[in-house]
Amino acid sequence: MTILSIRDLKVDYATQDGTVEAVDGVSLDVAEGQHLGLIGESGCGKTTLLKAIVQVLPRNGRVVSGKIMFKGMDLLQLPPAEMRQLRWREIATIPQASMDSLNPVQRVGSQLMKLLRIRGGYDKRAARRRAADLFDLVGLDTDRLMHYPHEFSGGMKQRAVIAMALALEPSLLIADEPVTALDVIVQHQILEVLRELEAELNLTVMLITHDISVVAQVCDSVAVMYAGRIVEQAAAEPFFHAPAHPYSLGLQQAFPNLANPRDELVSIEGYPPDLREPPSGCRFAERCPFVQADCHEIDPRLELVADERLAACLRSGEMESLRKQAEDPALWQQVEVAQGFASTPNPSRHPYGGHPIKREGLTSPMPSDKSFTPSVGDGDGGWGGDNGEPLLEMRAVSKQFKIGGGLAGLLRGDKEQTVYAVNNISFSLRRGESLGLAGESGCGKSTTGKLLVKLLDASDGEILFDGADLAHLDSDDLLDFRSRSQLMFQNPFEALNPRFTLYRSLTEPLIIHGWKDENQRLQRVVETLDRVNLRPAEVFLDKYPHQLSGGQLQRVVLARALVLHPEFLVADEPVSMLDVSVRAGILNTTRRLARELGLATVYISHDLSLLQYTCDRIAIMYLGEIVEMGPSLEVINNPQHPYTQALIAAVPVPDPTVENPPLRIQEGVPRPTERFIGCPFAQRCPEVMEACLNIRPPAITDEGRHMAQCHLYGEQRDSPKVKRSPEATAAG
Amino acid sequence: MSRKLVSLVVLLLMLLVFALPAASQTSGEMVPTIIVHSVTQAERPIEYETTRLVVENMRELGLEVEHRAIPWAQMIDEIWFSRTVDSAVADRPFQMTHWRMVGRPERSDPDEFTYNLFHSSVRDGGYNFIGYNNPEYDALAEAQRVEVADKEARLDIICEAQTIIRNDMVNAYFIHPLTPQVVNTSAFNPDSITTQAGIGVHNFWTWIGIEPTTDDKTLITSTTSFLNNFNPLEIAGDAPSRVTEMTWDRLMRINPIGVAEPWAAESVEWEDPLNVVVTLRAGMKWHDGEDVQSDDAAYSFEAALAGTTQTDEDGNESFRAEAPDYYPFARNVDSIEIIDDLSLRFTLKTPSAAFETSSLAKLNLLPKHIWEPIINDLLEQDDADVNSIQEEIPIGSGPFKYVAYDVNEFVLLEAFDDHWARPKIDTWLMNVLPNQEATLGQIQSGEMNFLWEWPGDPGVLQQIVDDNEHLDIFSAISIGFNYFAFNVRYAPFDDVTFRQAVAHTIPQEFIIDNIFNGLAAPADSFVSAALEYWRQCDDLPTYDFSIDGARELLASAGYSWDDDGRLLYP
Amino acid sequence: MQQEAMAREGSTGLPAAEFRQGSALRQLWETNLEVFQRDRMALFGLIVFAIFALVALFAPILAPNDPLTPLKNNDGDWIKDALPYWLAEPGEDVAEGYTNDFLLGTTNIGRDIFSQLIHGSRAALLVGFSAAAAVAVIGTVIGLLAGFYGGWVDSVLMRAADVAFGIPFIPFIIVIAAFFDPSIWNVVIAMAILLWRDTGRVIRSQVLVIKEQAFVSAARVSGASNLRIIFVYIAPSILPLSFLYGSFAIAWAILTEASVSFLGFSDPETISWGFMLQDAFLSLALTRGAFYWIIPPGLCIMLTVMAGFFIGRGYEEVLFPRLRRM
């Protein structure tokens, strides 16, 4: 039975620069008990659709036409009071950024009880009982009912929000990006909770996400949105095995898959169309590798292409063969170079207009990639690569921070605390080599990155760069080091000075390093922009960061890192802020350039599949220590440390037929303010032995390549297991 | 004979002293910039405007003149404590300033002004801050004090003193203010209001004589100044002084025409120039019910004389009075003898014409049973005097007694039924109301029925009275006066001619008409026209407003002007 | 490769100098421009300031009479309390010979109110702008230093701010004004001593935010020195904030100057609107209902202060877009 039926829904937003048709004729049915995953990249209208359903559109948004039938009622016709009654009792929502959805100044339990009493009609005692039950249901300790939201970890807040959503036993649950921005282990556990609840409560779920692997794990059917339209709708299994729309194909190919690694990821280059003036033909045509002439003219309708499968593509008939072609990343690559400048918030601002530059206009004066071939002994110096001595070496490096100290802290009554961010880590890196640092948030990987480029100084140990200790550089040497090492930042929207034109941002390092000749600087900047595939470079020079999209910005950030021709690059979560469809493009470019230029690279990411794709070696960090390190494939396919095993097991597989194994560890990294005598992971380790609690585990190496710091492989391997009560492993 | 000789010598010496600084000026030198002080416009607009006007006129003489308007507190520093080059608190001694003397009943006798303003002995720390030093004048000032019996002889001396001062032009007097007071004549019988010479209608005689026309026998007035304290041994601001005068009786009081007459004393008999017998009225009571007796009266003087002699490190003895404000008025008393319950005899150290006015009519009668313990206590302490005393409800024997007060807010008095001159009103209330708008609002609305003082624009008051039938304006020439004081110690004000020339730049009439709106009388002496008796002199010299006259005067004394019109010394 | 790129130079057709314009200053200018383009009220404020600035500049020309010298009639007497000619009924007390100059009548001692009003703009703008400049400069420098260097510098400066927050503002000015020669500069000095506190704190916290931003780290990684980071990266980002507080400071300064003048602690030789009101208050303009004397200075104060507020809010809306009207 269909519980929710959307018919030809149109929603638009009035903005200063025109009307944006955010949802443009969407029709969708959700059957009772169905678990529908709605996927698409940011700005495709999926959240707007949700807001339209529950009618909380922002002031400038309005439903233009269409129907939203819920259990036979047209929600759009309901008086507001009745609609309000429906909310939460019938349709519950887990909003995006649900971490912030709890009132920060009210205890979580009170919020839950207030909901139960006001909306659910419970009396005080019943509400308290029910709240405790709900906490149980989502796996939260009932002692935490009287805690404030800020005392909860991210995963716990998410659980609490789920508990609230389920409080009034709704028939439809809409979850908007429920696991985004959570660590992989937490993510895994939240998904597990959702899965269990679906089964237990027979919920109808609509899950909105950009992450197809999440959908693969939780949903039984899928709808893909693109530019305000639904372009494909299908049951999960057929969808994942044989997508019926080029966009779905691209999405699927763009996702790195641990289990089934690809040599080159697919990137759907380009950007969704400007919804103020949507194209008359197929909206995906600009980015589609299979585009043909009529695609630009004819607007394809969502049609039944197979059993219970809907797709909106003129070439849906030839999908079988297109799927084959799509396997080849080169097909998509073609588009990468072709795409120029994306639409910007205010096209009137800059002289080059806001529309994608047509292919024919793109005859770059730079020929192909040929000129990028590194030449040893290049006059500029630094771009050469040799594989001999390590370029960089970390020797037993530690970093502590003190917080809340000082006179002011004393007066304020703060207690001084030490955070042990990085503990005794050692590794070395040769020119041209790439190393990945992985781990949950707070494991010290970003601190390590900052130590490597001397944004921070080590508290103990030595960091040697080309033989020189970073701690003892005089100002000339420091400047030299600065020209040879670079950092690429996580958030491209913050990494560039919003007040500088791109030219200014890119030329700054050159000015600092004494490039006096303006023309030489310009030349270098243009050349570097070309290298990162921002072409024609001249178009970008006088742009401001806010005029560019995230993907473009991240390329600029990369260009800035490379403009001095460094020898060493740290990339801190280079794509985590970007849409899946463009991630691959950045990664491909970075990886290609690193290889071509012989850069030594350190990638920092929470995403193992990404590291597997980009790195020669991977190091897994936990509480400031490297617990395992080795060649990427070795680490991924043959993890030794229980923590690595857990991390890998937690990564969702973008295949509904492969179910993630249950996790044996709990979420929740302890605060790094205490030092452990034994193994730092002992608290959470499923294999914990008595030795782990008291003796520091040794680094066990396998032929000098694969290292794991764990007692399981050392002399203490026979130490008795520690029996642990379930509570001890529970969240906390 | 010998005195005259001494005077002559001193005069010569003085001429020398005056001549020296004058000689030190090279002839033809430019007269330096002159700074004229006044208070700010916010404090007293009238004084500020007058000064501004005169400064403008002085510039016409070819002088560079700066008008320095500063708050009163700072003026004290720059005038009072900056008399000479050596003692100047500010970086220089003052040159010329606007100043004013307010009228008080005890100033009805010319002694205070005659002596204190100009006698050379009070040149360094006293009121002769202008530094006037004229032995001839000193002799007169001393002589008028001795002429107790012969009032006419004294008048001659006073007249001579006035002439000298006028000629020497050490103070350029320009007005005696007319103090305007507004009375609600629907609440009081206007005929029952007494005008006291030089003071106005807000005087003791009015308070006891004013007749209410309705059943509400309350007189409500207000002051813009401060109600700091009600202490019979402390001279505070104007307003509290008027209150203490109503609540503590005195042996004599200054009557409406400015002469001391027996009050709490039934009689005051001079046995000789040094001895006077005072007999109290019978049956007087203190507000607490005790009888007023001669030992109380004697104690009132003893309290004022109380003090300790201290010896400092150098062996110098100094006397520290417990009642420093009243000590000077009792200082001349050598001994007091109690004759019986109601009479007593004062023996003076030196004959004094002003004893009745400035001592018998000045000192408040104190209840000995209350004040003796207080004074004895104070004598034990080194660092406290009567100025740190405030009785909870003060006890006097005057026609009004205290009901309640709140410093700087109000004071509420009630007629004292046991007084032999019980007032016709029952209640007397004074509010502190610094806000003039509020004052006007209240007098119009009837919230207040007796406007006591008016520091603001007199024209406004006139308009209010014109607009309101129930209000009447009363005004009287004050004993006080406004003037410009010159620091005669230094050039150019050490030159009589120069001072006289400056006097010619003061447009007396214009000031009276325009700034005072006619509510002022021209002044030419420190003795007000209100004190008719003491003005029975030959006409004093006049200094008409005339810039040209002033320039001629300067030219004749050898001053000249340079090409830019700046004034040059002779 | 260099040659190749040199050769390309011609093909881009863009001389390097053209991109140099993308300086922080230009951006700052654009922010300022944006404030006044976006916000009509801010533009209104700017125009008000401009008009008053012109009036102040040309006050001696615009004012028909000297503001302090009483006007005299043919008899040489002061023309006191003359009504504005447009208020006076025929035959009423309007001064002969001056009628058309008496736009707003005269004071109780015959000063021309209109001329005072014009001259008053000088004091207001002088005090307003110099106090604002002092507050903004001191606050910005202190905020920058405290935020950027942290540690004991921060501790000392922020403790100083706490002290400044603990000192009552108007009483402080009164005491200063009473102790030193009355002058409009007392207000400026007192504001400079005390009011940097708000600016300083806000700028400090903003610097803390900017300092942690990736683009600053990026500059550091590129080898930029502390001074370069402060002046090239941080300062331009917080300057609009200084302007915001500066424009509010203009408003506060004008208001404060008026209050202090009203209490009688100002320089009587300097005509200001507050002084006029004090003069009116003491001269009982209220009782006489001389609204032509009371209303104009108050309106002028209100107008200039509002101008400061409007401009400040304009900056606020550009800097903190969340407050923007939707």
Add this chain to the structure above:
Amino acid sequence: MNRGVITYIAGRFLQSVMVLWIIVTLLFLLFRLAPSNPLASYIDTTFTKEQEAALLARFGLDKPLGEQYIIYLLNLARFELGDTFSYSGKSVLDILSADLPNTIYLTLSSLLVAYGVGVLGGILMAALRGSLFERVGTTFTLMTRAAPTFWVGMLLLTFFAFQWKLLPSAGIAPAMVRFRWETEWDKLLSPVFWRHMILPTFTLAVYLHGLPLLLMRSNMLEVLDQDYVTMSRLAGYSEWRVMIQTAARNAMLPVLTALTLGIGYSIGGNVVIENVFSWPGLGRTLVRAVQQADYPLAQGAFFLIALIIVFMNFIADILYSLLDPRVGASAQAQVS
């Protein structure tokens, strides 16, 4: 209350004491090094050198500066503010303790009115954002903030007191009423007192309501954008509940802090209004003390106002940390 909160409060308290000490020291230096003569108010015809010396001794002004400072600090620590120059037999504390309640009544009543109107107005403005009403309303509020309070007071006086004679123009009550008050209670229970309070309260409120209104409005706009507000909409709470219980409640926190701070600053800022309405409070006493050069009194009044401000700043910090559980020991209230 846990240990952390207590150490936090203790720390803040210590800090406030330090701040106060610095202020007090500055105050001492300011008054001692002032150019005017401290004895100006004593000058009279009969003033002699000996008396001057005696006076200096009486007020301890003859001692070396360092000694004076120590004595001054010790006295302050015992809350002894010394004797006034101009009121015999009254200590500074006597005068100030009579003024303080009046200032507090005026401050509290005006803040109460201002914050009541401001908070409600702010909510209304936020709810009606973008409407003509909002635009006119905020502009009007800005106008009231831009108008000098004394001028507003003057105009109100002119109409309500002088022209229409509806309300009294000055003071806290006629003396005939006032002298019957024996305790503060008598005063507070007297309708006459409240009648006198109307105009100054209203004048102050006209000025003061702007801050809470604008603050509330912008806080509301900010809070309404927060996810937890969306969440409570999604949860089906009524709009009233969303606006008032969730949004307004959270938006109120900074306003409450501002109110706490406002008490301190208003007590210092009421000076002008107290003078316009002859309100016998700290501000009027301060101005008169300065005019009379009664330095101990001026210094005492200044100290008392500073003490209240520092104390209220302290309370605001504490309040903020108590009201908002997120503000841990390290956070600092950033409301000004």
